Amino acid sequence: xxxxADEINVFYEKFHALRDISLKVDEGExxxxxxxxxxxxxxxxxxxxxxxxxxxxxxxxxxTQIESLPPHHIxxxxxxxxxxxxxxxxQMSVMEHILLGAQLPRAWDRRHETLEWxxxxxxxxxxxxxxxxxxxxxxxxQMLNIARALMSRPxxxxxxxxxxxxxxxxxxxxFDTVRQLHKEGVTxxxxxxxxxxxxxxxxxxxxxxxxRVALKGSGSxxxxxxxxxxxxxxx
Amino acid sequence: xxxxxxxxxxxxDPEALSILILSIVLAILPLTLLQxxxxxxxxIITIFYVVLAINWNLLLGYxxxxxxxxxxxxxxxxxxxALFIASTGLPPLIGLLVGTTLAAVTGxxxxxxxxxxxxxxxxxxxxxxxxSLQLLLLSEYNITGGSKGIHTxxxxxxxxFEAPQYYYYIALTLLILCMMTTYKLIHSKYGLYLRAMGxxxxxxxxxxxxxxxxxxxxxxxxxxxxGVAGAFYVHFLGYASPAIADFSTIMITxxxxxxxxxxxxxxxxxxxxxIIWPLSEVIRARSASLQMIILAAVILLxxxxxxxxxxxxxxxxxxxxxxxxxxxxxxxxxLLIRHTVLA
Numbered sequence: 001x002x003x004x005a006d007e008i009n010v011f012y013e014k015f016h017a018l019r020d021i022s023l024k025v026d027e028g029e030x031x032x033x034x035x036x037x038x039x040x041x042x043x044x045x046x047x048x049x050x051x052x053x054x055x056x057x058x059x060x061x062x063x064t065q066i067e068s069l070p071p072h073h074i075x076x077x078x079x080x081x082x083x084x085x086x087x088x089x090x091q092m093s094v095m096e097h098i099l100l101g102a103q104l105p106r107a108w109d110r111r112h113e114t115l116e117w118x119x120x121x122x123x124x125x126x127x128x129x130x131x132x133x134x135x136x137x138x139x140x141x142q143m144l145n146i147a148r149a150l151m152s153r154p155x156x157x158x159x160x161x162x163x164x165x166x167x168x169x170x171x172x173x174x175f176d177t178v179r180q181l182h183k184e185g186v187t188x189x190x191x192x193x194x195x196x197x198x199x200x201x202x203x204x205x206x207x208x209x210x211x212r213v214a215l216k217g218s219g220s221x222x223x224x225x226x227x228x229x230x231x232x233x234x235x
Numbered sequence: 236x237x238x239x240x241x242x243x244x245x246x247x248d249p250e251a252l253s254i255l256i257l258s259i260v261l262a263i264l265p266l267t268l269l270q271x272x273x274x275x276x277x278x279i280i281t282i283f284y285v286v287l288a289i290n291w292n293l294l295l296g297y298x299x300x301x302x303x304x305x306x307x308x309x310x311x312x313x314x315x316x317a318l319f320i321a322s323t324g325l326p327p328l329i330g331l332l333v334g335t336t337l338a339a340v341t342g343x344x345x346x347x348x349x350x351x352x353x354x355x356x357x358x359x360x361x362x363x364x365x366x367s368l369q370l371l372l373l374s375e376y377n378i379t380g381g382s383k384g385i386h387t388x389x390x391x392x393x394x395x396f397e398a399p400q401y402y403y404y405i406a407l408t409l410l411i412l413c414m415m416t417t418y419k420l421i422h423s424k425y426g427l428y429l430r431a432m433g434x435x436x437x438x439x440x441x442x443x444x445x446x447x448x449x450x451x452x453x454x455x456x457x458x459x460x461x462g463v464a465g466a467f468y469v470h471f472l473g474y475a476s477p478a479i480a481d482f483s484t485i486m487i488t489x490x491x492x493x494x495x496x497x498x499x500x501x502x503x504x505x506x507x508x509x510i511i512w513p514l515s516e517v518i519r520a521r522s523a524s525l526q527m528i529i530l531a532a533v534i535l536l537x538x539x540x541x542x543x544x545x546x547x548x549x550x551x552x553x554x555x556x557x558x559x560x561x562x563x564x565x566x567x568x569x570l571l572i573r574h575t576v577l578a
Contacts, residue, residue, distance in 0.1 A: 046437075049441050050440075051437050051440060051441065070440070070445065070447075071440040071441055071443070072440065072443045072444060072445040072446075075441065075442070075443035076443060080441075081441040083437070083438050083441060085435065085438065088431075088434065088435050088438045089430065089431050089434045089435065089438070090434065091430065091434070092427070092430060092431070092434075096427055099427065100427055100428075100431055100439075100442050100444075101442055101443075103424060103427075103428075103442070103443055103444070104443040148442065152442070152443060
């Protein structure tokens, strides 16, 4: 078991955002969280990376309990997050962005090697390495976000709706990239609103509704599920 | 862990270039027309404010942290040094080091205690700190001399009234050191963290930046320089009074200069102070009550009309007309070459 969250409860002030959420991710798996806006997908990822802390419940990563650790600790253990926001640091150059991802001890010594890998994945970023991040196109900035997260050499990559607001062609491209990363051995936990694509790609999925796990199962199981069809696949 | 960013050539780096030009101008200034002691005094005090503004901008401009601890820290640096040399009889230079260390340690403790707070809470806590220190200076009559303050030794064997030019060059050296270390800092990996944090704190944390430790580190560096400024100021005046930690004069000047020059830019606070302080001296010579009114008006107007200050306005103008400017420069160059060839 790489990551396991057991009955976590998260509050924003008084608002009960996650209710007894439990989920597991095995090494090498591709797991998806689906659900509508406001269901708690982003909150779940932010809690795993340590930006939020649960009131109750535990999160374990590679045998270490992480639910009360600060983010920089958790990143150094081997989890990375690609946040939902598109351009995060608009005034930094592409290269600075990428270096920022590699600052922790676990990643710094291998940064040259990682950089080569990342540029191989995203040759476009290599061409634009001196450009300001704010001037990149939508697809390129999403590549940059993923590249930055990869620079920390994560074992578990959390992706928060990487396809949000992208043109259909770019959505497919981003999904291809995610699939390739998975093939290269990175464990993936993805949240997605493109439910059909997400379910076809993943090994397993959780359906989250109003802060609870409503359904879980393998991707193909859920694709056939009546409720999922009705609510998320339009019939 | 060196980060290879910003290692541009001097001429292509406006920040490094501005440090160089300003240092040269200030270094030759006393040799030229501005020899009058009064002018030197004004520039020395301006430099005092520039150091404050640079280090305040580090907090608000780069980290988006509104802190009012600076006036209190000036008091700690200044009085710390003055009281230390009064009780030990050691030379003021040692006092300056002690005052600086005290301010840095205070910054560290204060930062540790309240940098978990954000926004208005941090502003209120640090305001409380500066306010209580001011009260302490006024009320502990036996130690601080109350509102009369205490006399202390001058930094050099000669006073600043007799030889302001020596003090001028000491202030200038401190200023250059402060500019250079700040420049180094914001072009180091910490600068990268700073900018990341200023843009999006959560995203920076998710990249592995230890936000609290970074804040405390920068806050301590900032406090250290404020301590240097405070201690120097006291031994430049030969006198420590609660006025050196006066909230309204100092904070308004620092705030106004930084905003007018350009918050979050390297050269903004420097330029802003060189405009605001001499100007407010000139106004004060005519009418003291007008000083604050005009300063406040300048702040409001620059907030209304150019949010990013002078430096921001100039750089956005440059970006807007970048092609035209470059074309004009190349045309000018070719013209010059043609003329020199013809001549």
